[in-house]
Every structure is written in C-alpha cells, then in structure tokens.
Amino acid sequence: MEGQFGWGREEGGWRKGPWTAQEDKLLVEYVRQHGEGRWNSVAKLTGLKRSGKSCRLRWVNYLRPDLKRGKITPQEESVILELHALWGNRWSTIARSLPGRTDNEIKNYWRTHFKKGKPSKNIERARARFLKQRREMQSQLLLQQQQGQDQHHQQQKKQAADHDDEAIVGEAPSPAISAAAAQQHEDDDLQLLQQDMDDLLFQFCPMAASCTSSSCGLLPSAASASEEGSSSGDHHQLDGGGGATWGWGSLWNLDDVVDDVDGGWDTGLFPLLQDQGLAFY
DNA sequence: AAAAAATTCAACCGCTTATTT
DNA sequence: AAAATAAGCGGTTGAATTTTT
Numbered sequence: 582m583e584g585q586f587g588w589g590r591e592e593g594g595w596r597k598g599p600w601t602a603q604e605d606k607l608l609v610e611y612v613r614q615h616g617e618g619r620w621n622s623v624a625k626l627t628g629l630k631r632s633g634k635s636c637r638l639r640w641v642n643y644l645r646p647d648l649k650r651g652k653i654t655p656q657e658e659s660v661i662l663e664l665h666a667l668w669g670n671r672w673s674t675i676a677r678s679l680p681g682r683t684d685n686e687i688k689n690y691w692r693t694h695f696k697k698g699k700p701s702k703n704i705e706r707a708r709a710r711f712l713k714q715r716r717e718m719q720s721q722l723l724l725q726q727q728q729g730q731d732q733h734h735q736q737q738k739k740q741a742a743d744h745d746d747e748a749i750v751g752e753a754p755s756p757a758i759s760a761a762a763a764q765q766h767e768d769d770d771l772q773l774l775q776q777d778m779d780d781l782l783f784q785f786c787p788m789a790a791s792c793t794s795s796s797c798g799l800l801p802s803a804a805s806a807s808e809e810g811s812s813s814g815d816h817h818q819l820d821g822g823g824g825a826t827w828g829w830g831s832l833w834n835l836d837d838v839v840d841d842v843d844g845g846w847d848t849g850l851f852p853l854l855q856d857q858g859l860a861f862y
Numbered sequence: 863a864a865a866a867a868a869t870t871c872a873a874c875c876g877c878t879t880a881t882t883t
Numbered sequence: 884a885a886a887a888t889a890a891g892c893g894g895t896t897g898a899a900t901t902t903t904t
Contacts, residue, residue: 597873600873618889618890633888634874634875634890637889637891638873638874641891643872643873670893670894671892672892684891684892684893685871685872686871688893688894689871693869693870
C-alpha cells in the first residue's frame with residue numbers, strides 16, 4: 582500500500598504525496614529526539630526524502646500527539662461558526678480556541694459545511710445539528726450550575742452587556758456572509774442559525790456575545806479582508822502541552838494562548854482580540 | 863447493483879512574516 | 884542592515900470515500 586505512482590513520487594529530490602507509515606515513524610522519531618522545528622534538517626538527519634515544509638505540515642496536522650482525532654463535535658462546530666463570524670477566515674486564530682484541532686481541519690470543516698453556494702440541505706443539517714446540540718448544551722449548563730461552580734464573573738458581565746439583540750448578523754458580516762447577495766434564502770437560514778448561535782453563546786459566555794454585538798466595535802470584517810497584515814504581535818508558538826480534553830471550557834481555557842500577558846486577564850474570553858491589538862477596558 | 867454525484871480531508875502551493883546568519 | 888532561511892498562513896487540489904440516483 583505504498584505505491585501511489587504519479588502522485589507520491591519524487592520531484593526535485595523530494596517525495597510528495599501521501600505519507601507512508603515508515604515516513605511517519607522517521608518523523609516522529611526525529612521529533613522525539615530533536616523536538617519540533619528545524620524541519621529542514623529532518624531530511625539530513627533521518628534520510629527522509631521530504632522537504633522541511635512537508636515535514637512540518639505532516640507533524641502539525643497529523644502526527645502531533647496532542648491532536649484530537651475524530652469528528653468535530655457539535656460543541657466545536659458552534660464555536661467554529663461563532664468565531665468565524667467574528668474573525669472570518671483566520672483559521673489559525675480560530676484553531677487556537679479549539680485545542681487539538683488544526684487550522685486545516687477547521688478550514689476544511691467550515692468550507693464543507695458552511696461555505697456559501699452549498700445546497701441548502703447543508704444548512705438544514707447544520708440547523709438540525711445545532712438544535713440538538715443546543716439541547717445538550719442546556720442540560721450541561723444546568724449541570725454545571727448545579728455543581729455550583731461559582732461564576733460570579735459571568736453574572737457581572739451579563740449585566741454589563743444587557744443588550745445583545747443585534748447580534749453578529751446585523752453588522753458583522755464575515756466576508757463570506759456579506760458576499761452573499763445571490764443566495765438570499767440560504768443567507769436567511771444562515772442568519773437564523775447564527776442568531777441561535779449567538780443566543781446560545783450568550784448563555785454561556787455573555788462577554789463574548791456582548792463584544793460581538795456592539796460596543797467593542799472590534800469586529801474585523803474590514804480587517805479580515807486580509808488586507809494589511811496588521812498583526813505583528815501575533816506570535817503563536819505551537820502550544821506545547823495541549824488540552825487533551827475540551828469540554829466546555831474551551832473558550833475560557835486560554836493557557837495555551839496567553840503567555841505574554843501578565844497572568845490574570847479575567848475577561849479571558851477571547852484572547853485573540855489581543856493578538857489583533859484590540860484592547861478593551 | 864452500479865453509475866454518478868457529492869463530500870471529505872490530507873497535502874500541496876504561493877505568499878507573508880519571523881528569525882537567523 | 885541586508886540577505887537568506889525557516890516558519891506560518893490561507894487557498895486550492897484531487898484521490899478516496901460516501902451518498903444519492
């Protein structure tokens with residue numbers, strides 16, 4: 582099962598195409614011994630005929646042990662939708678809120694499930710998934726509250742952000758969404774879906790909802806058009822130890838993202854806003 | 863049952879940004 | 884300070900798989 586020819590042969594000395602188990606083994610062993618990085622020396626040291634770029638990709642997207650395999654959960658899906666509405670196609674940024682998921686994975690997922698031009702069937706499916714998921718979430722919420730995790734933070738924020746009515750949908754068209762025009766129906770569906778999403782998000786994380794909705798005015802639609810890198814403070818290491826489990830904390834679980842901000846950033850919800858140099862408070 | 867269409871996803875490419883020499 | 888090298892990002896591709904007709 583290794584003889585894919587025409588695809589998977591060498592070109593300019595480098596092998597391309599699907600990785601074989603042996604190749605994976607070599608790469609894994611290399612990383613075990615030398616750590617991540619220095620990808621170009623993989624070939625030199627192991628004899629693997631892969632470019633550094635290819636090695637890095639393979640490791641980051643597939644071999645990394647902290648990757649979470651398996652299907653995207655409904656919870657993750659809702660986060661993806663929500664964050665995409667916030668940031669557009671900044672896949673790696675979105676991925677940072679989904680431990681164990683890669684930007685590639687998220688990109689693929691979003692494209693196949695929510696990209697415009699898909700038959701509305703998909704929207705319907707998404708809606709169905711969402712509704713189901715909402716039920717689950719609600720019961721989880723209940724459970725959490727019963728377990729008496731004191732989240733006085735949330736209470737406070739909730740008050741602060743009491744109007745959330747015009748959610749993302751209204752004014753924060755992600756590039757994709759704003760491009761619509763042609764497909765009103767699906768748009769409507771999507772918007773409904775996103776409204777639901779926003780409601781939902783608000784339940785769990787009022788801060789986020791309030792930010793998306795109004796005041797902060799940090800919705801990136803313009804910025805996300807990619808023009809103007811803007812970034813720079815965007816240093817992101819591959820987070821080392823990863824959250825193996827995701828649970829509900831994902832949005833709150835920032836330790837892999839915040840590392841140059843002095844400790845307590847109790848608003849905590851969207852670390853990435855910082856990356857973009859957006860400050861609030 | 864089988865052919866066609868649709869979906870998925872790993873891996874590629876080119877470009878940008880960061881780091882090293 | 885500049886050039887070279889490495890890392891990172893997002894878009895795209897296409898073989899394999901799944902679903903639909």
